[in-house]
Amino acid sequence: MAKTDSNNRDFLDPKILGRLMGLPLDARHAMMGSVSGRHRSPVRGSSLEFAEYREYVPGDDTRRLDWRTWGRSDRYYIKEFEADTNLRLCLIIDTSGSMAYGEPGQTRLDYARQMSGTLAYLAANQGDAIGVFPAGEHGLHHEIPARRGPLHLGVALDRIAELEAGGNTDLVASIHEAAEKIPQRAFVVIISDLFFQPEPLKEALQHLRFRKHDIAMFHLLDRSEIEFDFDRPTKFVDLEGGAPLLADPTLIGKKYREAVAEYLAKVSAICTQTGTDYHRVTMDQPYDQTLARFLLGRNPRTKKTAANQG
Amino acid sequence: MNFLQLSILAALPLALLPIIIHLINQNRHRTVKWAAMMFLLDAKKLTKGIARLRQILILAMRVFAVLALIFAAARPLASGWLALGAGGKSDTVLVLLDRSPSMEQQNLETGKSKRFTALEKLADVLEKTARSSRIVLIESASLEQIELSSPADLVDLPMSAPTDTAADIPALLQAALDYIATDQSGRTDIWLASDLRAADWQPGSGRWDTLKGAFTDLEGISFYLLNYPEVESENYTIAVENLLRRRSPEGMELVMDLVIRRQSSRVSPETLPVEFTINGARTAQEFTINGSELRLQGHTVSLGNSESTGWGRIDLPADGNPRDNTFFFVFDEAPVLKTVIVSDDQQTAAAIKAAASAPIDGSRTYAADILPTSRQAEVPWDDTALLFWQAPIPEKGSPESGLLEQFVESGRSLVFLPVDNNQNENDFLGFRWIPQTDSPSAGPYEIGWWRTDSGLLENTQNGNPLPLGMTKIFQIREFEGETQSFLKLKDGRSVIARHINKLPGNLYIWGTLPKSSFSSIASDGVAFFAMIHRALQQGGNFLSNAQMRSAGGSALPDNVQWTSASVRDSDEDHVNPSLSAGAFQSTDKWLAINRPEGEDDFRTINEEAIEDLFGGLDYRVIQDSVNNRSSLASEIWRIFLVLMALALIIEAALCLPPRNDEEPAVVI
Structure with missing residues (x-):
């Protein structure tokens, strides 16, 4: 792994961080954290949020008996409260060759780096754990498991900064691998261009859902990849090492756009079916706006506002 | 194909320009690093056949447009056959002209005959295509070879004027062959203008085999058969057979077999006014023709008591061919029909004498003598x-x-x-x-x-x-x-x-x-x-003082001074009276000249017969008609310009981008 200067975090913009700091990163499902936090937990805890009444069984802490209920019904009930916990933000970042698309400094991976770095910072700032899972040519490589703390944030950001695009990634296999490696009930964010046949993606996302993870997906696309507005013969060099292709865009443009539309429709359908929070992002959109919409959309109280903005 | 600006065809390689530009354009492609290869591969697979075809069509249309432009600039000359057939310049052009009366069938609107139409079109085509070639006219009446200084002379020459002579087409071709053999004319185009009358072509003649063999041995000979077989309008012909002057109780009278033939698509009976002129006195009579021929045998025309010799003519009303509407005749006292048998074979001589002296016509005198060979x-x-x-x-x-x-x-x-x-x-x-x-x-x-x-x-x-x-x-x-x-x-x-x-x-x-x-x-x-x-x-x-002959070079003997008693108005200035019908008189002789009988035979030979006669030779058949006003070699650059415009329109249509509303919109 290449050594990176810890100060080389250009992908983080303090102004944007400052603006987004007020927006909480919420999970849509109950999370299973290691410490107390601001997210709903599947287990009962000691928060102020009432959960349910349960009949006393021997061994229960008598301090949690609800005496008022006993007085009314002459029965022993235990009053239970929701538990709040922290979440584990697991960032699966596609590092295939196709992520290198774009002008130097403004590549798709740079965009992914900015998004993932900002999300990691926001999560850490609200006490959540952060894990980085780069999906490379040979599956996940040099992944950083989710942990809390400012020190770990530094490690995670360093890992994000070190990411390099290259090779032909099997993202589906990487997602399956991550589903197994990440303990249950984490918040998995996938950032990729998804340039592969979408059908196997459904199974991978279902695997994550089976492990009770909350899934969000950022589908990064360049506008030229969608609109394909070339006007003269062009030699297209495959960023993932495939054979180059000489084509006249005037001849194949229509069919290309039809293929893209069909593909995007399939991806959308898969994400809907698997309950994935899907965000199609074109790289000409500022990433802070994308993240703001994302964060607002996940907050139950601001969801409507985010929808209007989107 | 012939072109007036042949040098412009040197620019033909320019037609490759669209292909060259296409190839250069292909090589000038830019290189883009691309991530979404999967869509490119899908699109290319889907558009492979149609796109390739479209691209080829576009290129073909561009090449065709350039070709059409170059051809138009070269001013091509063509009609259907010429475009396909004629190539290059010939050293000599022989124009063989059928001057028979059947070639005088007219377009009644324009008054132009088949012969005149053929000459006019030939003059035009030769003016355009053979200005540098030697042009020689051989006409059917005299078979003489006349070298022309300009193709335009074809129309004006007295030697191309109408005649009443038969056209011996094999003799015409023989004359052409003689000319080629004598003058070593090199590459020769032979244009034969005729109406394909079977009587003129004589397809059964043994001379055709000789001619075909001789022409086959020659190199560089091309035949262009400019044919006018069609009958443009209704036509009637009149002829007289077996004319006899005899004495009757009322005086002298002429007895004749009158033959009126009809060339028409109609079969209904038709009444024709026929005008008889005897020594200048005219009478008219009507005859009804039913079918294609009316033969009146023994038709009599009274001469009165004073008319013992003279001339006469019979005229039909004007129709599609004015040349066969008149028949001239002359009459005089009938001579003794004398037969002489020079023989030592008594049995043979006696049999012939018996037959020859037996009269078949009571008004004539028959005689037969036997002379031994000594x-x-x-x-x-x-x-x-x-x-x-x-x-x-x-x-x-x-x-x-x-x-x-x-x-x-x-x-x-x-x-x-x-x-x-x-x-x-x-x-x-x-x-x-x-x-x-x-x-x-x-x-x-x-x-x-x-x-x-x-x-x-x-x-x-x-x-x-x-x-x-x-x-x-x-x-x-x-x-x-x-x-x-x-x-x-x-x-x-x-x-x-x-x-x-x-x-x-x-x-x-x-x-x-x-x-x-x-x-x-x-x-x-x-x-x-x-x-x-x-x-x-x-x-x-030929024994009588009043003779009737077919028109031809020697029909009017040179040894006697002849004056015309009656000729057609149009033939009054004819250079050679022997070639035109008319009645002539010398001191004691009368002579009537008419078209040969075969000219009233409307049968023509068909294309199979032409193939039989010319098969194996380089020949092209051009079927024309007097109603066809198009030139044999018209300039067709306009057609090429239209074709070019069409090619460009098609090319533009093929280049149009697909309509956007057909594509599914991608929501981002």
């Missing part, structure tokens, strides 16, 4: 209509040979009969008896065929054939020379024939004799009688 010098050459010569053929250059030749030259009929044990090898005008080397094999031989459409053995006027089927031939003498056979044995040997020559008279050859040891011709009677009287009638026509 008294052949006593033949009354001037008074004899028919001469039977059963004596050795005189030696060439001898006085007897000269007298015989003059006899045929003056239009009379001469019949050669075989002489027993003849070892004489003399020939007369190319004809000779084949010397007998051994005794003749005894027959009988069966008759295989005889000519029923013309000649001595043609069918009777009511169409019945002569009764020759049962006739027996026991001995024949074979002969050689250019002859037209009238009767053949089953083994193909010719028995009775006519010698082919250019003389006005007829020379017949009988290969058998009318006696029992040779044949049963005399005893069967009818055919023998008919043959003698037909030959006698032909010779008698």
